[in-house]
Amino acid sequence: MGAVHLQFKNHKNATCFRRVWTKSCQKIEYFYKTRISPFGNFGNYLIGGLVLGLGFMFIFAKLAGEMLENELKLFDQIVLNTISLISSPLITRLMKGLTQMGSPATMIFLALIVWFYLSKIKKHFWDSNMVITALAGSWFMNELLKWAFHRNRPEIVRLVKATGYSFPSGHAMVSFAFYGMLAYLMWINLDNRNLRYFFTFLFLFLVFAIGISRIYLGVHYASDVLAGFAAGGFWLVGCILGLQAIRYYKSNDSRGWK
Structure with missing residues (x-):
């Protein structure tokens, strides 16, 4: 009887879970169709951008919290020791x-x-201005973050001069x-698929x-660099969303949207 009761209970729980899952999926689908789909491709950019932006924000917050708690020392030291193994005049x-x-x-x-x-030349006014925004905005935000965290640079032999604080890089x-x-502008403006992939890989490798x-x-430190990537990624997502929002509203204006 106990086994039968347990089996019935598990079946009931599974049925309840499927019912909740189905309702949740229906609500998500309804929300997408009524709130996101009307925006067309920009709606997809918005959802993807929010997910990526939150992901970058979480990574940065995680690294910042562990840095403040001095929990990254071992990780940073391991990376420094590993990279030092490839040291040579040529490298x-x-x-x-x-x-x-990156200077x-x-x-x-x-x-x-x-x-x-x-x-x-190309008359892409907003594309050109967003390049400046990506550069200047991330630069300004980096200065604010460095001032906020006040992390000193590694106290090891430095092969180049560097001043100021360390976190994030x-x-x-x-x-x-x-x-x-x-890379993003290359991706949306180049017609040749192979060139799009080439420049995307080239810029990602360079970063x-x-x-x-x-x-x-x-x-x-390695954690400085990872935090820099996360913060830079967050700003990049914001710039891309801003550019796509401008394109969306300008395209609607050209069709008589008010």
């Missing part, structure tokens, strides 16, 4: 070159070229937002390499 020159790709001078120079090309954060925006270079050169 050092390579890393110094890569880190320059303010380099990114400002590239941003001005891209801005001029998009705004003056400015090179990692700003390069993620800036090169990520360039990752810049982050590694900051650890290798002794100016950042």
Whole structure:
């Protein structure tokens, strides 16, 4: 009798779970059709952007909390020790070159070229301005975050000069937002599929390499770089959503939307 009662109870619980699951799915479907679907492709961008943005925010908050509790020392030390194993004069020159790709001078120079090309030649006014927004906004936000957390840089031999606080990495954060925006603009504006994949991979690899270079050169902990990627990703998502919102409303205006 006990086994029969347990089986009946499990069946009843399973039935109840399926009923709740079905109702939840129906509510989600109704919400999507009534609230998201009317916005067309922008609605999909909005949902995806919110999910990604919250994900980046969670990662940053997790790293920041563990950093403040001094729970990242072992992780940072392991990464530093591992990267030091590949140290050589050739690798050092390579890393110094890569880190320059994330320097303010380099990114400002590239941003001005891209801005001029998009705004003056291609006449993509909002695309060009969003490149500047991605760069300047992430830069400004990084300064605020560094001031808020006041984490000192690693006290090891540094192969390049670096000043200011360490968390999150400015090179990692700003390069993620800036090169990520360039990759996105390539993706939506290039017709050639192979070129889209090539430039996306190229920019993602460059961002990752810049982050590694900051650890290798002794100016950042690994957690600084990861936090920089997360914060930069959050800002990038915001910029992309902003650009898509502008495109959506401009397209509706052109069709007589008021």
